[in-house]
Amino acid sequence: MMHGSGARNEATLYSGPEHDILLGNLGFTVMTKSQIRDTLAFPLLLRFLRNIDKTSANQLVERPLALVKPFEVSLIRHQNLLEGHIPPDIWVFEMVEAGKIIYGDNLLQLFNTDFGFDSGFRMIINRLFGLNLCVPLIARSDFNHKMDVLSVNYECTKGILGGLESLLVLLDMYRPSYSERGCLANKVVEAYPEFTDPKDVIETFKLATQLKLDPHELDRLSPISYWFKSRSLLETCLRIYNSEGITAGGVFSDVQESSFAPVARVKEMLRFVANGRFDPRSFALHDLDETATKLMLSCVFSLNPQTCGKPSTHNERLISASRYANFLRTRGQWHQITDHITCIHPI
DSSP: OEESTTTTTOOOEEEOSSOEEEOSOOEEEEEEOOHHIIIIIHHHHHHHHHTOOOHHHHTTOSSOEEESSOOEEEEEEHHHHHTTOSOOOHHHHHHHHHTBOOSSOOOGGGSOOOOOHHHHHHHHHHHHHHHHHHHHHHTSTTOOOHHHHHHHHHHHHHHHHHHHHHHHHHTTOOOSSHHHHHTTHHHHHHHOTTOSOHHHHHHHHHHHHHHHHOGGGGGGSOHHHHHHHHHHHHHHHHHHHHHTTOOHHHHHHHHHHHTTSHHHHHHHHHHHHHTTOOOGGGGGOSOHHHHHHHHHHHHHTTOOTTTTTSOOHHHHHHHHHHHHHHHHHTTTSOSSTTTTOEEEOOO
16 A cells, blocks of 8 residues: 555655656555564565665656655554554555555555544654754755755755644644645634744745645755744644643653563664664663654754854754664664665666
């Protein structure tokens, strides 16, 4: 089954003078009935699928195509789905709404799409992690490469839209497509007096929607200014959620209780090893997600617009901390936003 913006025909393609750049997500959900594969070989299989040979893809492109995001692959045990162990979330809702079955039986009707408010909170955290990926770029003085600018502005656009989407969840008005959600920007801003400049916020939400659907103006925005605008909106959304009693402590509490199980610890180790990077200190952490989130929040909200692009010991420490936060959260998958850009060349 296919998920992400590609499944909704809203993938973002930037056409440059020399090659195309795919900014949108291409995600796949694979159902498997092999218990051994799920418990032991899951991380290795996931790594294989993410790095699968792109020879056949070469025949589908007419000129070089740069992939800013890796293919997203989710593996789910069929038995877990039958027993209702797959929690409802926004990506599940969007996958079911898209209804794109690539191969096999249609199992979409088995997914629970009744996600709660905590899904909106997790969306804010995810988008803040996206901004954190940008820290090693915007904090440096040599930040001027066009691909870097596009990547940062794209993450900022997703951050702004993540704020809009999280509030739509809180208002029970969430819609499966970017265009539908963008049309509701006025209603969202009117519902929350926390926005001190409603007109500017509405315009920001609408511009981000336009840029997500057609990214050809992305490189004209100031990435540093846009990054701080995205951070400001997400910070406001965090305050709104906190005022509703939804906090990081509450979201991570259930995960912490189960993370001490020996099987869970082995799975965590395999996830690090599968990505080819490992840090022994991670074994001392029984709450990797919460630790990574706290570290990320500290980095994102410590960055100062006056010091961006200037040599600074403080910035160097932030860059190191932001990379380590991403390392913990992704279990060694990547450190910064441009680490995994690949280019497919036509034959």
